[in-house]
Amino acid sequence: MSVYCNIFSTYRYIAILMSFALLVMAITAEVMAKKTSYHNKKIIILDPGHGGHDKGVQGMNGTYEKALSLKLANIIAKELKDKYRVFLTRTDDYWLDIPSRIDAANHLKADLFISIHFGGSFLHKASGICIYYYKEISGSANILEKATLKTIKSNNIQTQWHNIQNRHKTTSHVLAESVKNRINEHIEFAKCKVQGAPALVLSGADMPAVVMEAGYISNPADEKELKDAKVLSNFAKSISKGIEDFFKTHN
Numbered sequence: 001m002s003v004y005c006n007i008f009s010t011y012r013y014i015a016i017l018m019s020f021a022l023l024v025m026a027i028t029a030e031v032m033a034k035k036t037s038y039h040n041k042k043i044i045i046l047d048p049g050h051g052g053h054d055k056g057v058q059g060m061n062g063t064y065e066k067a068l069s070l071k072l073a074n075i076i077a078k079e080l081k082d083k084y085r086v087f088l089t090r091t092d093d094y095w096l097d098i099p100s101r102i103d104a105a106n107h108l109k110a111d112l113f114i115s116i117h118f119g120g121s122f123l124h125k126a127s128g129i130c131i132y133y134y135k136e137i138s139g140s141a142n143i144l145e146k147a148t149l150k151t152i153k154s155n156n157i158q159t160q161w162h163n164i165q166n167r168h169k170t171t172s173h174v175l176a177e178s179v180k181n182r183i184n185e186h187i188e189f190a191k192c193k194v195q196g197a198p199a200l201v202l203s204g205a206d207m208p209a210v211v212m213e214a215g216y217i218s219n220p221a222d223e224k225e226l227k228d229a230k231v232l233s234n235f236a237k238s239i240s241k242g243i244e245d246f247f248k249t250h251n
């Protein structure tokens with residue numbers, strides 16, 4: 001009887017050990033899978049424009065571009081965080097120069113960079129959403145380039161990878177179109193268009209990159225729309241869907 005008991009105990013001991021080993025193997029496999037899938041995820045950099053002393057455009061009802069760009073970036077990041085590794089160049093109200101914004105994206109070897117801004121005009125009726133991809137224009141610089149050049153010169157800074165964006169301009173154009181299509185599908189307060197521009201904020205980005213002017217906050221009607229949490233959430237969802245569309249065709 002005692003012999004059978006000993007054999008039974010030994011089998012039970014081995015069975016417990018095997019179960020434990022299988023459990024450890026399963027957990028290790030799961031951890032490794034999670035780790036691998038995390039590192040395989042595309043890296044997206046969202047760049048909320050302005051910050052700190054640089055307030056950007058101010059709306060008639062007190063909306064600051066620096067605050068709204070950060071708010072929109074945070075909502076987009078929440079939308080995308082399960083499928084992608086999303087980072088913001090700034091996460092609070094402080095100022096960053098342009099090279100620091102681009103350097104962060106280049107050092108992380110990001111797969112996509114979106115700088116988020118809002119438009120401003122003395123003409124309060126001015127409206128619309130525009131997504132810019134990098135395009136060198138010989139001769140006269142446009143407003144966007146002049147503003148960026150002024151910032152760079154006044155702070156005595158240089159972009160490290162000047163014009164490297166040229167190698168990505170076709171895919172950046174596709175990215176701009178993907179996001180535009182989704183915005184025009186779901187957003188009613190303004191029409192979105194795509195335009196090439198020699199924007200220095202893009203010139204040093206070594207990945208598909210665009211700048212968004214996500215509506216005119218100098219237009220009181222558009223400012224009201226953008227202050228609406230539901231509108232802003234729909235806007236963020238549209239942008240996120242546009243990014244997902246882009247990655248479906250550009251892995």
Ligand SMILES: [Zn+2]
Binds near residue numbers: 050065117118
């Ligand atoms: Zn801006």
